[in-house]
Amino acid sequence: MVELKTVIEETYLKVKNIDDKGELASYIPELSNVDFNKFGVHISTIDNFNFGIGDCYDKFSIQSIAKVLSLTLAYSLLGEQIWERLGIEPSGTSFNSLVQLESDKGIPRNPFVNSGAIVISDILLSNLENPKEDFLSFVRGISGNSGLKYSSKISSSEKAVGYRNTALCNLIKSFGNIENEPSDVLDFYFDLCSLEMNCKDLSELFLFLANNGYKSGGNGSILTKSQSKRINALMQTCGFYDESGEFAFKVGLPGKSGVGGGIIAIHPNKYTIAVWSPKLNEKGNSCKGMRFLEEFTTKTELSIF
Ligand code: GLU
Secondary structure (H helix, E strand, C coil): CHHHHHHHHHHHHHHHCCCCCCECCCCCHHHHHCCCCCCEEEEEECCCCEEEEECCCCCEECHHHHHHHHHHHHHHHHHHHHHHCCCCCCCCCCCCCCHHHHHCCCCCCCCCCHHHHHHHHHHHHHHCCCHHHHHHHHHHHHHCCCCCECCHHHHHHHHHCCHHHHHHHHHHHHCCCCCCCHHHHHHHHHHHHCCEECHHHHHHHCHHHHCCCECCCCCCECCCHHHHHHHHHHHHHHCCHHHHHHHHHHCCCCEEECCCCEEEEEECCCEEEEEECCCECCCCCEHHHHHHHHHHHHHHCCCCC
16 A cells, blocks of 8 residues: 555645635634635545545544435435435535525425535434434544544534525425424524534444445444445535535545535445545645645556546
């Protein structure tokens, strides 16, 4: 695995010095207090090679990356019936758009736009005894890191200005596709998005999606093989906002980004790689994160295509 290490080191140094024209996600006030020079990368392979560089041990707000984890829990609890409540198509609109919900009668296009993640939050609220605690235990259980936490600073900062997510939740509720009180659903959703991790935590945690739904080390199935394949398929088609096509074109891996500047990408049966750099392009994806992954899969020729 010397080669992977060398490619990561060389690519990291090259991308670190690019002129990053991106901007921080200031619509959540607390996210604009992050040091925009941070840049970390961590890879974990299914045959146990782990390597990180830069700020890979600094925690950050994973934001929408958590939507993959809430989907995983809902899918593992309820199976295919979740697709009665939401779709599996790319939206072609921004992640927080209200437009399609009206014509789609409150059925979100997919689980990774905000409306879809809000419906998944509602499903979890209806099916878990202590939703916030149970979800956190689920995530800690997969990662083996009992120190993973929500950030109350981030969640209250988002809650204070979460008018658009409130509008989304109320609109879906008006179509009968939210069972619980919107304020409770949103409270759970904002906490979910506030989860903090570093690149090492992220790449290790997501290994189950490179490993056919099994926890790393092979013991403990989190999803069936088919469910794991389907979540990877959704990440490939819907994981990068309205830039999922471009990510597939340039990087060629399923993955998910968040407005905290993190990206997790997965090569099924091989590896996971997490990248964090807070400045975002106009579509909401980390500029350096995308650039790093494009160079990485090009140099290693390790993409799924
Ligand atoms: N909490 C963010 C929101 O709802 C998540 C957005 C993201 O990372 O895509 O706006």
